[in-house]
Amino acid sequence: MDKILRINMGGPGGPEIKTEPLGDYAGLGGRAMTSAIVAKEVPPTCHPLSAANKLVIAPGMLSGTTAAMSGRISVGCKSPLTGGIKESNSGGQPSQMLARLGYAAIVIEGKPEADKLYKIIINKDGVKIEPADDLKMLGNYDTVAKMSQLYGNKVGCISIGPAGEMKLGAASIAFSDMEQRPTRHAGRGGVGAVMGSKGVKVIVVDDAGCSARQPKDPDKFRDANKAFVAGLRNHAVTGQGLPAYGTNVLTNVINEAGGYPTNNFSRGQFEGAAKISGEAQAELENSRGGEGSATHGCHRGCVIRCSGTFYDKNGNYLTKQPEYETVWAHGGNCGIDDLDAIAMLDRMDDDFGLDTIEMGATIAVAMEAGLAEFGDAEAAINLVKEVGKGTALGKILGSGAAVTGKVFGVERVPVVKGQSMPAYDPRAVQGIGVTYATTTMGADHTAGYAVATNILGVGGSVDPLKPEGQVELSRNLQIATAAIDSTGMCLFIAFAILDQAETFQALLDLISAFNGQELTADDVTNLGKSVLKREREFNAAAGFTNKDDRLPDYFKQEPLAPHNVTFAVSDEDLDNVFNF
């Protein structure tokens, strides 16, 4: 990882490829890398679809090594959805592959002539860019299948579906998984629209002939990795809950806590929760044979293996095991309790290249607008089909919940900075409300997962229904998360490292051994702080103020059943989150 691949899609004679040394960006990875490049190189007030925006794809610091859990990748740009800086994080194979090929980042800049579409092929011999008009408006599944035919069944793909080509605000970027399926997504913030605006349909990554990145201190690295893996296996969440039921283990937990947003955030418990819970999902998947549930990592090197495979009624592959947030977004938030319908929606989102959270939130807003009844799964499927077809209605929905609310005159639209809230109601989980409100990313649970401490009892305990302690909790988690998102580690390691000091030490040792330094906890905190500060500065320069660090008024006014609570963290307290 000693070079940056820089591609100018707007060169006078077509795309121009450059490979550069790391320069100022040396030592950075993942979110630290993407946010540094975006903050330094993208004009904060530019149009997100303009030539001035840049799409940055960066493996984490430890990606490409043999460290467990290190295969996450960051995508950065100015977001078409929020208008602010964006880091969207994904699993899949390309992170490890790009890292092994030596690329610390791909920076795609400029803009080709309208309607030109390209593919980029990266292997140990270099980089090629070729016209790809034959891929126009293909779904991610067909796109990856074509790449597999052309380049072999070992390559990794980074691709967009029709949503990205249409430059929709909910468009994702797909990263292919171990089965070469486009099931892992940098979903949030419309990063797929930026890739679409650059005219890039797919990046094919082939690391044949490359080997794992070598640590400076191999023995220490190996020992640290062992301790790290042992720690993950030891913790109840990463060792038992997630492997057994996947992320969807949360449905019953959050629903019982009264924080499960139902029917467009109108109450905190869903009567159909048990039917779409992780337990029900596992039972259903097991009954259909195949691999069953929860046996699967999203990338090589994963030891938590919270993913799985969803087969349809006939035992045919339909999609990966839908994640908790997807099951909620297309399920409870729309009043839908049918796992097959939810899995179909997950498949369509993955194929069209759409963020499942944004799409579920959007369908619920459309239901509130009267376009369909809550609970009508067939109507929900038909609405998402419209997006794939690119109809006017589809383009509204594909632009996300904020635009859909505007077009249909809906007042109750659960967004912050234009991005939909995920699967935790901020009234019943006030810590996550602080994160939604204040993160640089727009409403985002992964930016500071206060649910862990508010509900799951991880990293201490803070009453989820009260404002006290939430700011400090969210602040510390946001700092830690910004650091973890820079390592290439899966965020789920946080459960173990928050509760087990020796597992956190093992992570420090892993990084230290790889780089031949002595990393301290303070170094990690400082890294997280520096990433957040840079992102905040970009957003301020783009025009964001503390007025953007707020939940919509109705969360402060409408009590949420069953606890009948409103969001009670004061504006003054929210303004203190970034006082560090």
Add this chain to the structure above:
Amino acid sequence: MDKILRINMGGPGGPEIKTEPLGDYAGLGGRAMTSAIVAKEVPPTCHPLSAANKLVIAPGMLSGTTAAMSGRISVGCKSPLTGGIKESNSGGQPSQMLARLGYAAIVIEGKPEADKLYKIIINKDGVKIEPADDLKMLGNYDTVAKMSQLYGNKVGCISIGPAGEMKLGAASIAFSDMEQRPTRHAGRGGVGAVMGSKGVKVIVVDDAGCSARQPKDPDKFRDANKAFVAGLRNHAVTGQGLPAYGTNVLTNVINEAGGYPTNNFSRGQFEGAAKISGEAQAELENSRGGEGSATHGCHRGCVIRCSGTFYDKNGNYLTKQPEYETVWAHGGNCGIDDLDAIAMLDRMDDDFGLDTIEMGATIAVAMEAGLAEFGDAEAAINLVKEVGKGTALGKILGSGAAVTGKVFGVERVPVVKGQSMPAYDPRAVQGIGVTYATTTMGADHTAGYAVATNILGVGGSVDPLKPEGQVELSRNLQIATAAIDSTGMCLFIAFAILDQAETFQALLDLISAFNGQELTADDVTNLGKSVLKREREFNAAAGFTNKDDRLPDYFKQEPLAPHNVTFAVSDEDLDNVFNF
């Protein structure tokens, strides 16, 4: 004008009517009144369609008197289009009528149950509110016709069409004219959507039995009015240009100056300009008989009479004489050179209740997105028809240019603060660019009409193609305009009072004689400044920063033919506009 009518549409038992003394708002009128009430009573971060927003309708300070030109009315609220404070100004009959009935403002607050629609009837005996479900989704023409049948052919109507009921961002509020037609509109900023969110279809105003408001010093008032009228008749613009050709006299002027935005602001001259100019329009209208062009005021008491009537090919009434901005928006900006098509679009906008500027700008963005060819008048008509039908496509377009650009992934969208630019390219008329960028209203020519000095040689002369002097010009005009918009006077008086000291003195004398004070020029300036400061404070509290006081980047990057200029006023200079 000694009372405020306050209607809470969200009362537990239905709408509640209250009449209040003026209190803190005594002495205010028009924009000073609407902005004072909105700034004091509306939470700046509220959702514009929520119960917390208020719709304020206020006649000007001199409305209801016998002063010439005093029949303008202001509509204020938090704008659904810009998210900031809004004052949208209209002609028509209701201003004089409300003033004679004694109402300095109507404040509509709260929100009824969904799908409830009401009409409000105001006469000398008081105020009634009645269900009006029979008017649902009627156009403004049919709505006013029904009110005429019910309440007589002398009443004034303030109404919304289907666009307002659908709560679209481009929805206007119509004010009926002397012929009881809904042709004058508070067009900008989506004020019709706020009226729609309050469940108010139409306000019927009947001033039968009321007489003109009496000045404190009748002799001085009469003399001042005479001098004022003489001054208006003496000035070339208000005495000749506007009466002869209406506002559309500007088409040839602005086109020759190279500042006529053509095909979605892609060049500054339109090859078909002569065919849609005021001169061509007058000839066409005269050839069709009837009243011909330019014989008409938009309200009783107008002596400029820049309006007229447009008859179709068969000699039947189609619409009022389309204004310059409308002819541009639906004409040159869409490459359309057919006056009959433009008049049809004007009629449809008036009937559906849509801002013609926003709609023309939106259709041009849709054309840039490939939904139709530039110049295709039939396609433009069909697109606006979609809005009236309330299809998904129609709702996108009716939400305005910014949303349309987002949904269709268009980068070149000529908006500031979410509101479309009017009919002057800010590259070739840099003073109006300063106004577009910095006014509290979103891109708006009427907020500080620097075109007067940049192009028309009124109020001095400042080179339109250079940045020098534009900030001071725009600042002074914005201050003066805020004051004029508070008097109830038509903004066109500015041409005469800028150039003729004695006409400005006559205006001061008119107000002084009415109130029994001695008003000075400084008082007027201070009034304007206080209005602007209050509006700026509201916008800042709503989250606006100097980053919102900018034109889209492409105006600084793409040179405009034929002068090949870019917008060159620096950000630092823009930040100085409100240094007073």
